[in-house]
Amino acid sequence: MTSTAEKDQSDTEIYEFLETDIQRARDIVGIYHGVTQREQFSRATPDFIRNFARSYGDDNPLFVDEDYAQDTRWGGQIVPPMFNIALRQELLTDPMPREHRRPAFRGIHVFVSGSTTDWYRPVFDGDTVYAFHGFEKVELKESEFAGRSLFVTRVHVQFNQRAEVVQAQRVLTIHTERHESKKRKKYDAIEAATYTPEDIAAIDELYAAEKPRGAETRLWEDVEVGDSLGNMVKGPLTATDMMVFHSGGYGFAPYTPCAGRLAHKNRERIAAFYIPNEQGVPDVAQRIHWDSGYARSIGLPAAYDYGMMRDCWLTHYLTDWIGDEGWIETMSSQMRKFNYLGDTHYFTGAVTGKRVEGDRYLVDLEFRGTSQRGEVTCPATATVSLPSRASGLAALPTAPDEWERIAARLLKRHGELRAEKRRSGRS
Template structure:
């Protein structure tokens, strides 16, 4: 046994400590650029009016284009379409051949994972009846020291989603920070942060922002009418509560394969991914994921309170953009960073401005910079985006073209899915 492999003898009741293994880090690096079918399903697998409506409402979006099955019939889309971030709640499992052992992803079990940013490109809308499939792989793996948690692994994973016709719907790159639990617990830099409290007057000021929010809707926003420096308005989100987290999950955020469960399903999940379950103060195994709604647990690892999901703030950011751009525009891309935690009780205002205009081929594009700012005055989620607007000269926007290499992979994976499904049917006869 080498020095690095030695372990100190611990009391029987000491919490288990999980650390990065060098072989897991190397395997992750070896898998950069290798894509595999997503063989697990999310909470939903097919878009329906109810799924689209409930998902939009889960993060506070009441845009009729997303929540009203009749409204979209009179728009350029010809029907109700799904909100941009529907991918986090809608994926059907793909049938695929077993992944070779040398290409299996390391699990990093027992390691905290934080979403620190995403970049998403959208290529076509999701309609009622569409089924979404996905394949994914590592795009980048970097080992570094983190101020909060010591040794950290920065992993960028690309998620490619396609519909039942093998058409690429969107590509999302998610940057995650993996940290060792025993290290993060030693860091106390966030303990000085006081939980937010509010007076009736404070809530009234937030309500004023909500009351003043405007959605562009069917009033076409033309490219020619937009000016660089133009203010995109202000949107409120918060104060964040446990209820917000419950609604977000019930509305569609499945977080597979760690989907919250209960009863016998939880028992089965504990057998499958035991390190994901950590005893609470009553000695009951509960998900590490409760850090998003259990402030006592969050404080036990050095944070002042429970905090939201990075994906929730991405939903907020797309909500801000789609309200501003109107029904006839198309959200081409968005990049966001999660620089600060958004704790229970925090309130955010989202503001932004136009920073550029350009015409590329047959697309009239507007570039924007925007951000979510907490009541502490901290920008927790800066972002940039590109929006295609209709032009008075050409009329409707043209949708972007998906990368050819991913279209080829999508067609191959869906073809194999069909073959395996046929084999299963024949074997069952």
């Protein structure tokens, strides 16, 4: 049993940054490494494309109907925008030098502030996706409230089997010093959402009115600043939604949900990630996303979603608006509030600007998801490219040359190491 004195000392312990961790973070800015972990899927197939779209409630025929997609500008199904959370083949790479490994920041609180995703090319049926990642920016800031905070921007770049960069996502994480004596906010004022049959009927009316623009071309010339992006609803959120999201592709590697012998092996590998449930059975900590009993045990009112699920919802809202011939160039989003089981989100937005850059006819958008409490939980901005009367099909942006050179080098080395592995297996 812990004595009162020992407990008091533990509760007031200060977790502070090690200067060596800060310097290491700065030293590895701009150093990229191939991602060696495979996601739940490694190659795009019609079944993956369809099921991933359906995992967050998207029935756009461009994604879910092979025959329909053949008659679009793309000539076949393309993978929905947020594919990076579900699709990745592991890269064979040389061992990472110790000095290039990211710091552990032990005892430091970390949370994701937001992300920006850029799209350069579509991913088609048959494509394999690889990735490399690294620190892009490290900034140290100080405040009276949070003490020292380290703002780390990490970039994840996806490329295909031809070493063509298809997407890049920048994720901003904030690492803060903390005192263990600061108690977790209990969120006592938040009540679980409840619904009458009339409430559900009203939500169903909104669902019934939704329709992807599809083959009805939205031209740049026909868009005006101030135009509404329309309405979309998501929810009420259920534990089933979370299960479908995982089964449809969200792998959450290296913590991919698994069962039986695989779960046993995973517990051996990352024992700290498994926390006994009320029956004494070790279960994943990420069950906080579907197990409200567990969420309440640590001071939250209910289980809550993944931020990546709302990013999928935000891109769903955009692809419904732009139609088959449009292209999302970039989207920046923030996750400001929890989205608890039972919550319903309403998506609205408007056109904020339009311009021409070279051969690209661009439209700037501002939009958001608002819960039934009236809280904007996920504000976002985006720029999309639309077809025009002047130039025809929407043009695609160009990926940075440096990234394509890195992708080509990594893919070449991957092939060499794979060949060496095969030769050693025969010897």
